[in-house]
Amino acid sequence: MQAIISCKDLHKSFGSQHVLRGLSLDIEPDSVTVIIGRSGGGKSVLLKHIVGLMKPDSGEVRIEGQDITGLSVRDMADVRRGFGLLFQEGALFDSMTVEDNVAFPLREHSGLRNKEILDIVARKLSSVGLADAGHKMPAELSGGMRKRVGLARAIALDPKIVLFDEPTSGLDPVMSAAINELILRTRDEFGATCVVISHDIQATMAIADTIYMLYEGQIIARGTPEEIRANQNPVVRQFIEGRADGPIGLE
Numbered sequence: 001m002q003a004i005i006s007c008k009d010l011h012k013s014f015g016s017q018h019v020l021r022g023l024s025l026d027i028e029p030d031s032v033t034v035i036i037g038r039s040g041g042g043k044s045v046l047l048k049h050i051v052g053l054m055k056p057d058s059g060e061v062r063i064e065g066q067d068i069t070g071l072s073v074r075d076m077a078d079v080r081r082g083f084g085l086l087f088q089e090g091a092l093f094d095s096m097t098v099e100d101n102v103a104f105p106l107r108e109h110s111g112l113r114n115k116e117i118l119d120i121v122a123r124k125l126s127s128v129g130l131a132d133a134g135h136k137m138p139a140e141l142s143g144g145m146r147k148r149v150g151l152a153r154a155i156a157l158d159p160k161i162v163l164f165d166e167p168t169s170g171l172d173p174v175m176s177a178a179i180n181e182l183i184l185r186t187r188d189e190f191g192a193t194c195v196v197i198s199h200d201i202q203a204t205m206a207i208a209d210t211i212y213m214l215y216e217g218q219i220i221a222r223g224t225p226e227e228i229r230a231n232q233n234p235v236v237r238q239f240i241e242g243r244a245d246g247p248i249g250l251e
């Protein structure tokens with residue numbers, strides 16, 4: 001099967017800091033792929049390369065076979081429209097209602113009439129369990145509700161690819177489980193490819209079709225949850241067992 005996202009030999013430095021060091025990965029369509037790794041290890045930098053917000057120093061990023069690294073700003077904007085992005089804090093517009101937040105990408109890009117837009121918004125809000133929250137302001141919502149509004153907005157344009165940057169950070173276990181279910185529904189009901197960045201090993205094992213572990217700027221392990229659990233690389237073992245002692249330093 002052709003990869004929907006393919007990164008080949010990516011290198012990226014900031015000054016003397018070499019963050020991505022020959023990173024390659026392939027993500028299959030209609031799957032949930034979780035990228036795990038240390039804080040500061042380059043997961044968000046990788047995500048920004050995938051959506052074209054950062055360019056690599058060398059290497060290539062292909063989306064559905066198209067190399068996006070050399071695209072103009074306008075062509076990149078077209079590619080990016082096929083992505084839904086769920087940022088860590090939901091990144092909602094605080095001065096807009098929930099309904100207007102979810103309607104925003106539709107008003108910017110769909111060309112649909114307001115009534116059709118409001119119908120889509122109502123369906124997306126109901127699919128994340130917030131059918132009655134449309135007229136609330138973001139400040140009136142809990143962290144978990146804000147993330148769900150962020151997800152409703154991310155899927156408003158029916159993107160082929162949805163990227164989740166630490167979707168469960170700061171949430172209680174019940175809300176985390178609800179968000180994890182929504183990620184699986186995003187794959188199953190909307191047919192989207194989901195790429196998730198996570199520190200949450202338990203959630204990763206529960207939702208991933210494929211796990212990649214990023215360490216020192218490269219992918220050091222790839223596999224299903226069972227394969228990662230059985231992986232004998234000491235770095236992988238330390239990370240998934242959550243131990244302070246081992247090859248991963250604490251600097």
Ligand SMILES: Nc1ncnc2c1ncn2[C@@H]1O[C@H](COP(=O)(O)OP(=O)(O)OP(=O)(O)O)[C@@H](O)[C@H]1O
Pocket residue numbers: 014019037038039040041042043044045046
């Ligand atoms: N625009 C930038 N300019 C300079 N350095 C940057 C930039 N973006 C990221 N970095 C550096 O790259 C490294 C990797 O950052 P990144 O945010 O990708 O980590 P992460 O793995 O996502 O961490 P976390 O799990 O804590 O979010 C960090 O040391 C960070 O300071």
